[in-house]
Amino acid sequence: MSRKFENFYVNVAMGTLFACLVIAISIDPKVHGYDDGIILTGADRVLRGEVPYRDFWSMYGPATYYFNAAVLELFDNSAIAVKITALLFKVLIVVFGFVIISKANGPKWAFLGAVCLLGLLIKLGFDLFTVYHATALILVAFMMISSAEPTRIRMLGAGLLTGFAALFRHDMGFYACLTAALALMVFAFGEGTGLRARLGKAALQIAIFAAGVGLVFFPALIVLLKAAGVQDVVFNLITAPSAIYPAARGLPWPFPWDSAVYIPLLGIPILAAIGLGLAQHSETSEQSFADRMLITLSLAAVVFMAKGAVRVESLHMAPALVFAFLALFTYRGAYWRENRRALVMTVLVIGGISYSALYAATGFRNSASNVMKIARAEHPFQALDCLTRIGEDRVACLEIPARYQQAVAFIKENTTQDDLIYVGPKHHDKVFANYLAFYFFADRRSPTKWEETHPGIQTSPEVQMAMIIDFTARPPKYILLDAAWGDIHEPNQSSRSSGVFALDNFIRDHYRKVTSYGSLDVWAENS
Numbered sequence: 001m002s003r004k005f006e007n008f009y010v011n012v013a014m015g016t017l018f019a020c021l022v023i024a025i026s027i028d029p030k031v032h033g034y035d036d037g038i039i040l041t042g043a044d045r046v047l048r049g050e051v052p053y054r055d056f057w058s059m060y061g062p063a064t065y066y067f068n069a070a071v072l073e074l075f076d077n078s079a080i081a082v083k084i085t086a087l088l089f090k091v092l093i094v095v096f097g098f099v100i101i102s103k104a105n106g107p108k109w110a111f112l113g114a115v116c117l118l119g120l121l122i123k124l125g126f127d128l129f130t131v132y133h134a135t136a137l138i139l140v141a142f143m144m145i146s147s148a149e150p151t152r153i154r155m156l157g158a159g160l161l162t163g164f165a166a167l168f169r170h171d172m173g174f175y176a177c178l179t180a181a182l183a184l185m186v187f188a189f190g191e192g193t194g195l196r197a198r199l200g201k202a203a204l205q206i207a208i209f210a211a212g213v214g215l216v217f218f219p220a221l222i223v224l225l226k227a228a229g230v231q232d233v234v235f236n237l238i239t240a241p242s243a244i245y246p247a248a249r250g251l252p253w254p255f256p257w258d259s260a261v262y263i264p265l266l267g268i269p270i271l272a273a274i275g276l277g278l279a280q281h282s283e284t285s286e287q288s289f290a291d292r293m294l295i296t297l298s299l300a301a302v303v304f305m306a307k308g309a310v311r312v313e314s315l316h317m318a319p320a321l322v323f324a325f326l327a328l329f330t331y332r333g334a335y336w337r338e339n340r341r342a343l344v345m346t347v348l349v350i351g352g353i354s355y356s357a358l359y360a361a362t363g364f365r366n367s368a369s370n371v372m373k374i375a376r377a378e379h380p381f382q383a384l385d386c387l388t389r390i391g392e393d394r395v396a397c398l399e400i401p402a403r404y405q406q407a408v409a410f411i412k413e414n415t416t417q418d419d420l421i422y423v424g425p426k427h428h429d430k431v432f433a434n435y436l437a438f439y440f441f442a443d444r445r446s447p448t449k450w451e452e453t454h455p456g457i458q459t460s461p462e463v464q465m466a467m468i469i470d471f472t473a474r475p476p477k478y479i480l481l482d483a484a485w486g487d488i489h490e491p492n493q494s495s496r497s498s499g500v501f502a503l504d505n506f507i508r509d510h511y512r513k514v515t516s517y518g519s520l521d522v523w524a525e526n527s
Contacts, residue, residue, distance in 0.1 A: 015094070019090075019094040022122070031079070031395075036128045039082070039128045041440045042065040051227045054228035057240075057449055059236060060169070061237075068082050083128060086129075096140060097322075100326055101326065103293075113325070117325050120325055120360045123363030133165075138319070139322075140158075141159070142183075142297070150205065156211065159211060159214075160216055166216075172319060175319075188201045244457065245456075251310075251491065254313070260359050261317045263352060264324040266348060270328075270349065271299070290330060300320070301327055304317075305317065305320045307319060307320065324356075328352050395408075400437070406517045408438065412442060417443060421439070421478045421480065422480070423438045424458075425453060427486060430459065430494070431455050431458050431459055432494045433485055436451065436452055447471060448467050450463055455492070455493050459500060468502060478522055479523040480522055481507075481523065510525065
């Protein structure tokens with residue numbers, strides 16, 4: 001093995017250890033009751049033998065639940081184990097990013113880019129969000145299609161990885177397929193052969209890639225359709241995300257706050273610079289890979305903006321931001337030196353790198369705060385004491401609001417595992433979300449498949465009537481209603497009343513309030 005490759009692998013290993021260390025000291029112990037709850041409670045229901053979409057509704061892909069159910073099974077139903085596993089996908093994104101940038105601009109620039117990418121991922125938070133799982137898989141797929149020697153095996157492998165990503169997030173699988181097809185066409189048209197030969201090559205590579213996607217995605221889809229039914233799968237994965245979510249959760253484009261959502265637009269000037277013919281003179285296979293990868297990343301940054309274009313905030317723009325950060329740091333100074341027409345594009349890229357670095361730096365605030373906590377602890381490993389409670393306490397090493405801690409204790413004391421509960425907002429004519437993680441931490445089940453409250457779903461008369469039927473057939477022993485969710489207001493349907501009060505009236509008629517924990521009321525069946 002040459003000295004060059006030895007140094008490369010040493011740098012990758014050092015970068016991996018650094019990323020793991022920073023991620024470890026940056027862990028946010030706070031639980032996002034709704035977003036994390038979707039994943040934890042859904043995975044728990046899968047472990048109980050339930051089927052997504054048939055037994056509980058969700059807009060997330062099936063791998064979100066089956067993968068995390070496997071983690072829960074392996075680690076005694078530990079939520080912190082799910083979190084740590086999810087964080088490893090963030091580490092993988094950073095490591096793959098380091099590899100990409102180093103091939104374009106060397107290890108020093110790669111370390112800078114990896115640190116900025118790490119800061120971005122820490123700042124975005126929401127570690128259980130399976131967008132990161134899908135992004136890591138897609139990033140490897142993009143590396144394979146951008147290879148200087150794009151063999152059929154690599155095309156097939158890239159398709160397989162994209163298929164697995166689509167099982168986590170089917171929307172991201174679609175955008176990845178579109179990006180890959182566009183990139184492969186650009187690569188083919190950049191070659192010097194005839195038009196028919198270029199079209200044929202692009203078509204063959206796209207077909208092999210698509211075959212790889214299909215080999216993973218369609219067998220899983222067939223099994224899912226058979227288990228859950230066509231109607232439920234279509235509603236959960238197509239109708240709800242496309243027809244209900246935009247009106248219920250949509251946010252306008254922000255300016256100037258959260259202006260990071262515009263960073264992916266820098267993919268356009270990068271593509272423009274490439275369009276001037278500046279990336280067609282690669283002298284080595286590494287430069288060829290870097291140039292092709294830059295095209296793929298720039299395309300991905302722009303294409304994946306569509307994912308975040310409904311609920312416009314940095315979290316939902318996460319994949320586009322990752323691809324944009326990598327494109328900025330993969331851009332090579334040689335491009336504008338070869339052609340001064342790219343100077344404007346290069347200035348934009350430099351500005352983008354500067355802003356991205358400043359934005360990412362704010363992500364390390366939590367790291368600094370956690371370091372101070374460790375420094376003030378009685379012994380340096382005090383924070384790890386909670387690990388001894390794994391298997392006994394599902395909340396071990398995590399933090400949930402005091403009112404929910406008290407309510408979990410109340411439910412565990414006054415119910416058995418066979419008893420049913422319901423956790424929701426105080427009013428169901430206007431809903432934002434609910435503390436869905438409560439079911440997981442209390443180790444109790446809901447009587448209805450509609451346990452995740454979502455504007456446009458539980459606010460509809462059809463779903464409220466279905467929930468009333470479920471509550472009548474299998475009455476929950478306790479109902480927990482939190483008024484705090486009513487204090488959240490956004491410029492979308494979640495802030496407007498649907499005028500449907502059937503479920504609220506049913507609860508008032510059949511249940512009575514027995515205790516409260518701050519804004520959280522506990523209701524029991526009328527005796």
